Amino acid sequence: MKKLALALMMTGMVAASQAAMTGEQVYNMHCVVCHGQGVAGAPKHGDKAAWAPRLKQGMKVLFEHAKNGYKAMPAMGTCSECTDAELMAAIKYNAH
Numbered sequence: 001m002k003k004l005a006l007a008l009m010m011t012g013m014v015a016a017s018q019a020a021m022t023g024e025q026v027y028n029m030h031c032v033v034c035h036g037q038g039v040a041g042a043p044k045h046g047d048k049a050a051w052a053p054r055l056k057q058g059m060k061v062l063f064e065h066a067k068n069g070y071k072a073m074p075a076m077g078t079c080s081e082c083t084d085a086e087l088m089a090a091i092k093y094n095a096h
């Protein structure tokens with residue numbers, strides 16, 4: 001019985017790590033901590049005025065800043081397990 005439960009748990013974990021997260025999921029798990037309230041000057045989710053000058057830099061720059069870190073913005077926005085695609089989706093969700 002114990003072995004079966006363990007096997008089920010493991011397949012559950014594999015399934016969870018393989019399914020790509022949406023931008024909204026990543027945002028709610030990692031980015032909201034700072035971007036929800038504007039902690040340390042983080043542009044708030046959906047705040048068009050705050051995001052406009054940042055979006056002007058282009059998505060490539062925003063992605064590099066999110067991936068490598070930028071001032072008080074931590075590298076990967078603390079989502080170290082995120083793929084590039086998931087991080088990009090989270091940036092798009094965050095900025096719009």
Ligand code: HEC
Pocket residue numbers: 026027030031032033034035039040041042043054057061062063065066070071072073074076077078079087090091094
């Ligand atoms: C520990 C707090 C914190 C977390 C967590 C965080 N951010 Fe940030 N983020 C910041 C701060 C602060 C800034 C503003 C940096 C500045 O311009 O001074 C910022 C700026 C940004 C920018 C704009 C960079 C630029 O070039 O203007 C992007 C894009 C971004 N965050 C994406 C994300 C994403 C996506 C996540 C989640 C995966 C995330 N952040 C999680 C604090 C955070």
